[in-house]
Amino acid sequence: MIDRSGCAAKKHGTVNAYSNFDCRCPDAREDYNLYERLRRRGQSHIQRVDGDEVQMRLRALGVMGHSLEDIAEEIGWFPTNLYTMRHGKHPQVLFRTYQTIYDVYLRRQHVFGGSTRTQRFSVRKGWLPPAAVNSIYRFLSGADVRLCSPEQQMVLSIAKARGVDLSPLIKRMYPNAVNLGKLRGAA
Numbered sequence: 562m563i564d565r566s567g568c569a570a571k572k573h574g575t576v577n578a579y580s581n582f583d584c585r586c587p588d589a590r591e592d593y594n595l596y597e598r599l600r601r602r603g604q605s606h607i608q609r610v611d612g613d614e615v616q617m618r619l620r621a622l623g624v625m626g627h628s629l630e631d632i633a634e635e636i637g638w639f640p641t642n643l644y645t646m647r648h649g650k651h652p653q654v655l656f657r658t659y660q661t662i663y664d665v666y667l668r669r670q671h672v673f674g675g676s677t678r679t680q681r682f683s684v685r686k687g688w689l690p691p692a693a694v695n696s697i698y699r700f701l702s703g704a705d706v707r708l709c710s711p712e713q714q715m716v717l718s719i720a721k722a723r724g725v726d727l728s729p730l731i732k733r734m735y736p737n738a739v740n741l742g743k744l745r746g747a748a
C-alpha cells in the first residue's frame with residue numbers, strides 16, 4: 562500500500578493525477594517520469610511543434626497571476642521572447658521550448674503567482690484558466706473530455722488555425738448531433 566497521507570491531491574498515482582492534480586506520490590512520479598521519457602523518445606525527431614499550446618499555457622498562468630518577467634527569470638530567458646509567444650506570434654516553436662514552458666506550467670498552474678496586475682489583465686482579456694486549458698489539450702490529444710462552450714470554441718479555433726479537419730472534433734463534442742454542417746457553420 563502506498564501512503565498518501567502526505568499528499569493533498571484529489572487524484573493519485575497516475576500521469577493525469579501528477580499533471581492535473583499535483584499528486585506527488587511515488588507511483589505518480591514514477592509514471593510521469595516514464596511517460597516523459599517515452600514522450601521524449603517518440604518526439605525527439607520533431608524539431609518544431611504548434612505554438613498555440615505554449616501561448617494558451619502562458620495565458621493560463623497569467624490568469625493565475627504569474628507575470629512573464631517572473632517566468633522569464635525562472636528559466637533564464639528574456640521576457641520579450643515570452644511576450645511574443647503569449648501574443649501568438651510563433652505559429653510553431655522548438656520542441657525543447659515547448660518542454661521548458663510546459664515544465665514551468667506544471668509547477669505553477671495551481672498556485673497564485675503573486676501578480677494581481679497580471680491576473681487582472683489576463684482576466685480582462687478573457688484568457689482561459691489552467692483547468693480549461695488542460696481540458697482543451699486533453700481533448701485535442703484524443704481524451705474523452707466534456708467541454709463547456711468557451712472551451713469548445715477554443716478547440717475549434719485552434720484546429721482551424723492548425724488547418725485540421727473540424728468534423729471529427731465536432732462529432733466528438735456532440736456524439737448525438739444529426740446536422741453537423743449546421744454546427745460547423747455556428748463554429
Ligand SMILES: [Zn+2]
Nearest residue numbers: 568573584586
Ligand atoms: Zn498523491
